[in-house]
Amino acid sequence: MxxxxxxxxxxxxxxxxxxxxxxxxxxxxxxxxxxxxxxxxxxxxxxxxxxxxxxxxxxxxxxxxxxxxxxxxxxxxxxxxxxxxxxxxxxxxxxxxxxxxxxxxxxxxxxxxxxxxxxxxxxxxxxxxxxxxxxxxxxxxxxxxxxxxxxxxxxxxxxxxCQHDPNIQAYMKLAKDNTFGKVRMVTSAAGYVDNRTDHWKQKKAMGGGVMGDMGVYAIQGARLATGEEPISVLAQTFTTRPEIYHEVEETAMFQLEFPSGARAACHTSFGINMNYLKINYEKGWAQMEPQSAYLGNKGIMSNGTEINFPIENQQAKQMDDDALALLNNTELMVPGEEGLRDIRVVEAVYKSAASNSLVKL
Amino acid sequence: MxxxxxxxxxxxxxxxxxxxxxxxxxxxxxxxxxxxxxxxxxxxxxxxxxxxxxxxxxxxxxxxxxxxxxxxxxxxxxxxxxxxxxxxxxxxxxxxxxxxxxxxxxxxxxxxxxxxxxxxxxxxxxxxxxxxxxxxxxxxxxxxxxxxxxxxxxxxxxxxxCQHDPNIQAYMKLAKDNTFGKVRMVTSAAGYVDNRTDHWKQKKAMGGGVMGDMGVYAIQGARLATGEEPISVLAQTFTTRPEIYHEVEETAMFQLEFPSGARAACHTSFGINMNYLKINYEKGWAQMEPQSAYLGNKGIMSNGTEINFPIENQQAKQMDDDALALLNNTELMVPGEEGLRDIRVVEAVYKSAASNSLVKL
Missing domain, CATH: 3.40.50.720 (NAD(P)-binding Rossmann-like Domain)
Structure with missing residues (x-):
């Protein structure tokens, strides 16, 4: 040695x-x-x-x-x-x-x-x-x-x-397999009503704001549905409860453009209960609701196929998947580079909302 | 006399x-x-x-x-x-x-x-x-x-x-009756693939463009779901087939803000088959798919209530309703002022897309 x-x-x-x-x-x-x-x-x-x-x-x-x-x-x-x-x-x-x-x-x-x-x-x-x-x-x-x-x-x-959940993997596969042709339009929503008044999610210095917390799920829905990385972002952020959300945004809405021409409308909020994904392809559609819950993510496709796979515990599956990848020295399903891809979009959303203009990526 | x-x-x-x-x-x-x-x-x-x-x-x-x-x-x-x-x-x-x-x-x-x-x-x-x-x-x-x-x-x-269709009237009633509390977020999509290559819908001088043709249905979905008039618009328009859609837009995506704080994400296209409405309220949701078809508009609410009323012929119902309003000298269901409300939004969408900025109404 x-x-x-x-x-x-x-x-x-x-x-x-x-x-x-x-x-x-x-x-x-x-x-x-x-x-x-x-x-x-x-x-x-x-x-x-x-x-x-x-x-x-x-x-x-x-x-x-x-x-x-x-x-x-x-x-x-x-x-x-x-x-x-x-x-x-x-x-x-x-x-x-x-x-x-x-x-x-x-x-x-x-x-x-x-x-x-x-x-x-x-x-x-x-x-x-x-x-x-x-x-x-x-x-x-x-x-x-x-x-x-x-x-x-x-x-x-x-x-x-979510990427370890077979229900999410099921819709990811549709773009890869070209099941319904090209993706044309995605709507991706992820939000919940957070009524806490003194939490780090409301503090800018701690990395708060809805974009990082729930917005990344809305982004993931669009990215995983298309299998592509966005090339432009048009966004606005806003707050209906400025007494709580004065440092960070309560809600964000953003439009994404993908290289294939696919587009996505995404919305995320700490003030709205919503969690769904709708994908319109050339020759059909798929939808998930919820799309990023801990359990119970499920969906249906235009051909009648249901997406409803059993999963006992997402976090256990995630950690076992990741542990096995380390033990077997295989690729991690969600490496740092994947996290970075979302944060690139998060930054672009903030930049677009602040500058009131389209941001190219 | x-x-x-x-x-x-x-x-x-x-x-x-x-x-x-x-x-x-x-x-x-x-x-x-x-x-x-x-x-x-x-x-x-x-x-x-x-x-x-x-x-x-x-x-x-x-x-x-x-x-x-x-x-x-x-x-x-x-x-x-x-x-x-x-x-x-x-x-x-x-x-x-x-x-x-x-x-x-x-x-x-x-x-x-x-x-x-x-x-x-x-x-x-x-x-x-x-x-x-x-x-x-x-x-x-x-x-x-x-x-x-x-x-x-x-x-x-x-x-x-559509406003004469009891299925559309059913979701309009939810906001009026406050069934699920305030409207928070609406997604409203209306589009179809138009493969014609020489039609007035593709000519600016004839009033073409997807906004007037299908966009007004996307707008109506948001306006009728909230019962409110939008106060701001953020939009982009684009074309994936410039050989056909060079005078007018093939697709538009726009975000609407309403006085109550409700928001809407709308998309409309001559290149995408999509037709649905999703409404997230304070305490529930409702969805329609399709939302603006000639027949078959139907939906479901978060409490399990289905929206699926029979209607033999929309146009016949519309014309009989309007004829009766004239004969009885009662208010028309969809007067000129209602058409104008949508065109105000259409103009704002064009203005926002052209100026790449938020347009206040």
């Missing part, structure tokens, strides 16, 4: 460094694991109510670590999930996770403004990184995160649970 | 002049008619295939006259509908229809660029006027038409068959 490998092994970077080029050594240390050790960074609602329970349902993941700034949460998590003391970190000592062989993947579940910092720190610690959506508030942040993971030879997945 | 009334009776203007203020004389000459005599101006597809057959199904209308610039069509119409020679006009002698007591209503079914001229001439001839949609290519034209009818004391109805 050469010096570099010895160093990598000591620092826990070995699996990562070789994940891009399988070799016997890598296989023997990482690929043969049955389960990857996951550490959740940030123990808010999504970690507590969704990810931690989902991790109990996974085959290839094990919740082994937590990173939190709230010491009062530690005993609860220890008792509930048997987290070992040595796998519990705060935001100061987090970087020492590099030396913890229990942890294979760091899952960043913090407000979006903190994603870049913690993804970069996790990458530098030699851990594979999973990062919640939206990937980050800016394209610059996303690029920084992708580069840090690449530089440190770790992989980065974005927590888009 | 005073001199003015004698004159009116002689010139056929009597019914018209008194339609706004019922009096015994008016009742005895007009209101007691069982059927109104209709003259169709323009014998293209819509008159030939839709209106003339529909007139045979009406209770209160009778197809008695035609106005055409195509002499070869006359024998066909005479034979099929028994049109009397004295009720057949060309575009030159049309104004002498003023002296024809057989004709109570002139229905203008010409390309939109000709609507204003023929509505004004019909009004001056003292006939009530029905005018096909779109009302006219410009707000100025619409206002001229409304004024001419008002000045000549005749009534003007626009041929929006």
């Amino acid at each position: 050469n010096n570099r490998r010895t160093f990598l092994k000591q620092t826990g970077l070995l699996a990562a460094s070789t994940a891009f080029a399988p070799n016997p050594l890598w296989s023997s240390t990482f690929q043969q694991k049955e389960k990857l050790g996951i550490a959740l960074v940030g123990l808010g609602y999504y970690s507590t109510d969704l990810l931690a329970p989902a991790l109990q349902l996974t085959k290839h993941c094990e919740l082994r670590g937590i990173v939190t700034g709230s010491p009062e949460k530690i005993p609860v998590w220890k008792e509930k999930y048997g987290i070992a003391d040595k796998n519990i970190y705060d935001y100061k000592n987090f970087d020492s996770i590099a030396n913890n062989f229990d942890i294979d993947v760091v899952y960043v579940v913090l407000p979006p403004s903190m994603h870049a910092e913690y993804v970069v720190r996790a990458a530098k610690a030699g851990k594979h990184v999973w990062c919640e959506k939206p990937m980050a508030p800016s394209v610059a942040d996303c690029e920084k995160m992708i580069k840090a993971c690449s530089d440190n030879k770790v992989k980065l997945a974005i927590g888009y649970r | 005073n001199n003015r009334r004698t004159f009116l009776k002689q010139t056929g203007l009597l019914a018209a002049s008194t339609a706004f203020a019922p009096n015994p004389l008016w009742s005895s000459t007009f209101q007691q008619k069982e059927k109104l005599g209709i003259a169709l101006v323009g014998l293209g597809y819509y008159s030939t295939d839709l209106l003339a057959p529909a007139l045979q199904l009406t209770k209160h209308c009778e197809l008695r006259g035609i106005v055409t610039g195509s002499p070869e069509k006359i024998p066909v119409w005479k034979e099929k509908y028994g049109i009397a020679d004295k009720n057949i006009y060309d575009y030159k002698n049309f104004d002498s229809i003023a002296n024809n007591f057989d004709i109570d209503v002139v229905y203008v079914v010409l390309p939109p660029s000709m609507h204003a001229e023929y509505v004004v001439r019909a009004a001056k001839a003292g006939k009530h006027v029905w005018c096909e949609k779109p009302m006219a290519p410009s707000v100025a034209d619409c206002e001229k038409m409304i004024k001419a009818c008002s000045d000549n004391k005749v009534k003007l109805a626009i041929g929006y068959r």
Whole structure:
């Protein structure tokens, strides 16, 4: 074993460094694991109510670590999930996770403004990184995160649970297979009524605003339905409750143009309950409602075919898919580059709305 | 009988002049008619295939006259509908229809660029006027038409068959009755693939363009769903077949803002088959598909209520409703002012698309 490998092994970077080029050594240390050790960074609602329970349902993941700034949460998590003391970190000592062989993947579940910092720190610690959506508030942040993971030879997945849902995969396939000919028009809506009055989703500095939270689902609907990347954006953002939404937009409406000539009308809101996708092709249509729920995404096509596949738990499926991709050294379904694609559109929506003009991408 | 009334009776203007203020004389000459005599101006597809057959199904209308610039069509119409020679006009002698007591209503079914001229001439001839949609290519034209009818004391109805369809009336009622609370978001789509290559719908000078033809249905969907008039428009128009659509737009997408805060995303196209309406309210939703077909408009609401009322023939219902409103001197369901409201939005869509900016109304 050469010096570099010895160093990598000591620092826990070995699996990562070789994940891009399988070799016997890598296989023997990482690929043969049955389960990857996951550490959740940030123990808010999504970690507590969704990810931690989902991790109990996974085959290839094990919740082994937590990173939190709230010491009062530690005993609860220890008792509930048997987290070992040595796998519990705060935001100061987090970087020492590099030396913890229990942890294979760091899952960043913090407000979006903190994603870049913690993804970069996790990458530098030699851990594979999973990062919640939206990937980050800016394209610059996303690029920084992708580069840090690449530089440190770790992989980065974005927590888009929907792309792991067979119901979403079903409509994605229609464009790929040309089932109804070319896509002509998409309507993609994703919103809910958020009546909280003091939440990070309402704070600009924390990466709030509906575009990152629900808007990316509206974008994903259009992007996944067409299988294309938008080339222009015309948008407006607005607020009907300025007492709550004065830093960030409550609602956004935007029109996307795709290279094939397909177009999309997207709407997203913290003030409107709506969640659907309508795709008009040359020779038919497909629709989903809901299109981005945790469970129950379903649809129908113009030929009568129903889209209604069973899925026990989206987050468990997502994490098992991502764990298997790491274990087998295959491509991640939703890598950092995919998260970046949406944030490019998010930035263009803001730019178009602010400048009151069409933004070319 | 005073001199003015004698004159009116002689010139056929009597019914018209008194339609706004019922009096015994008016009742005895007009209101007691069982059927109104209709003259169709323009014998293209819509008159030939839709209106003339529909007139045979009406209770209160009778197809008695035609106005055409195509002499070869006359024998066909005479034979099929028994049109009397004295009720057949060309575009030159049309104004002498003023002296024809057989004709109570002139229905203008010409390309939109000709609507204003023929509505004004019909009004001056003292006939009530029905005018096909779109009302006219410009707000100025619409206002001229409304004024001419008002000045000549005749009534003007626009041929929006959909507002006479109980399925359309069903969703209009939801906003009025506040069934699901306030309207928050509407998506309204109306388009079809028109593969003709040399049609007036593709000619600017004839009032072509998708906005007037199908766009008004998309607008109507949003206006009728909210029961409100838009206060701002953000739009883009585009063409994927410039070889056909170089004078006028093939497709338009536009966002509408309403005084209540409701918004709408509308799309219309001569290159996309789509026809649906989705309404998201505070506490539920309703959807129609199709929303503006000749027959078969139907829908469903979030509470499970279906919208699927029988209607034998939209055009027959429209013409009987309008005939009854004239006979009973009650309000027309779709007066000229309603046609004008849509053309105001059409103009704003063009202005927004051309200036690439939000247009306030």
